[in-house]
Amino acid sequence: MRCNARQETQFMLDIADIRSAYDAIRSATIRTPLVPATRLSHHLGIDLHLKLENLQHTNAFKARGALAKLLTLSDQARQNGVIACSAGNHAQGVAFHATRLGIPSVIVMPEGTPFNKVQRTADLGAEVVIHGRGFDDSVQFTLDLAAERGMTFIHPFDDPVVVAGQGTVALEMLEQDPDLDSIVVPIGGGGLIAGMAVAAKSVKPDIQVIGAQAHLFDAAKADFDGAPAHFAGATLAEGIAVRKPAPANLEIIRKYVARVDSATEAQIEDAVFDLLSYEKLVAEGAAGAGLAVIKNNLDLFAGKKVGLVVCGGNIDSRLLSTLIVRGLMRDGRITRLVFEIDDTPGQLATISRIIGDAGANVIEVIHQRMMQSVSLKQAELEIVIEARDQRHVDDILALLRDNGLNVRVPQDL
Structure with a gap:
């Protein structure tokens, strides 16, 4: 017997279904914390609170x-x-x-x-x-x-019981802080936001529920806005890279959700790095999409208490390590400097002394004599430094140039 994968499931969902699911699962699930994002709130100028579903069993909602x-x-x-x-x-x-x-x-x-x-x-x-x-x-x-x-x-998002189970996140959030004004929820197949929107609007009708997607997979936003969708390439937010959300979930989104916004890959990457560096939280790309949407709309959230679902923390460790280095580079905390120097003794010592005296740390040195881009009696020296921030890097560059050194920061960073 062949089942039809394209059959569209329509279902009704109400608060009673979600409360029933909550009663059923609460003894075997973790009531994850809703915590104030103190450092991020200060940085962004809003009152942000994080629902840590990355601490749920299997590290996801x-x-x-x-x-x-x-x-x-x-x-x-x-x-x-x-x-x-x-x-x-x-x-x-x-x-x-x-x-x-x-x-x-x-x-x-x-x-x-x-x-x-x-x-x-x-x-x-x-x-x-x-x-x-x-x-x-x-x-x-x-x-x-x-x-x-x-x-x-067991469908991941096109099943009323599954969606009701996901909606229990909102019940917990509003029990933990009834004063939330807005909740930002990542959207893939739509199960999480559909369940949460029904729950949140039933408990607190004036609350705003806002959806977040990756720009490269924005089917729900396209449906909400009546615009063409984008499907292109790979996304860091792979957990929400869904081409066809459930029709029933889209119907709930249109009914209960205030808006759906999307974020670029660079914005999602930045947001994942922010969660790690400011709040010491490991979050996957889907959660980063939620924070990126908040960062893109700070005026919308000014003066409001905002809840963000950190929906999961299952990011590949190798990918995370690369993301961290790239984030440090963007912040100027790791910078690559390239020097053209006379190939004579003492040059490296002089450069290292200037960098050290300025309060930075040399973490890698590559000395090239074979580069045809420099003259025969010169060498190219590549030094990777660890600094406090971009302003610190600018100060170090000024000191190096004041000492007669030919130094540049490659633009490929």
């Missing part, structure tokens, strides 16, 4: 909806097992709670899924099957495999 769905299964369905299609947070949420409840699980992950995500999902007790080039390519295969094995398919 997806564990809520997965558990809510699993708890509705009959004994026979539990025995037959469940199947899901995901490359990340939904996969791990389903695998974690299914294993905990003694339910067999299969997770279909697209080709190219990072090995650490595959291994982490398998470690949580799921059978991992690799198929397809992305969610859209993999979902039909998943539905067919579900029918073949008699397993229950």
Whole structure:
């Protein structure tokens, strides 16, 4: 039997469904903190509070909806097992709670899924099957495999029970701080914002719910604005890189959400770095999209108490390390200086002394004599320094030039 992957699910969702899901899952989920982002608030000039779903089981909110769905299964369905299609947070949420409840699980992950995500999902007790080039390519295969094995398919965002489970985030936030004026929520398939919008507007009708997307995958924004969508390239916010949000979720967004904004890749990268450097929080790109939208609209949030859902913290460690270095470079805290010097003794010592006396630290030196861009009796010296900020770098450059040194900062940074 072949299931139709393109069948559009329509469902009704109300506050009673979300409260019921909350009662069902609260004993087995973490009531994650809602904390004031003190340093970021000071930096941005707004009153920002962070809902730390990166501290949830499997480090993402997806564990809520997965558990809510699993708890509705009959004994026979539990025995037959469940199947899901995901490359990340939904996969791990389903695998974690299914294993905990003694339910067999299969997770279909697209080709190219990072090995650490595959291994982490398998470690949580799921059978991992690799198929397809992305969610859209993999979902039909998943539905067919579900029918073949008699397993229950758990959709990551197009299921009313899953959406109700995600909506419990808003219930917690308004219990923790009833004075929130706005909540900013990342949007991929729309399950999180749909559930949260219904919950938040039911509890506090005057609250603003604002959606955040990556510009490269802005299907929900396009639907909301009645404009063409962008689908191009890879995004740091891979958890919300969805081409086709659930129609039912889009309907809820149009009804309850005040606006949907998007952020560029550079803005998302900056925001993830800000969460790490200002608040010491590891957040994935989807959460960065939320903060980037806030940073792009500071006038909108002035004088308001703003809640941001840090929806997950599952960012690849190698990617994070590169992001940190790039962020430090943008801030001027790590800078590469290139000198053209006479190839004579003492030059490096002089440069190092000037940099050290200025309060910076030399962390890497490359001395090139073979570069044809300089004359035969000269050399190119590349020095990477650690400084306080860009103003400190500018002061050091001035000192070096005042001492007769030919130095430049490459523009490729």
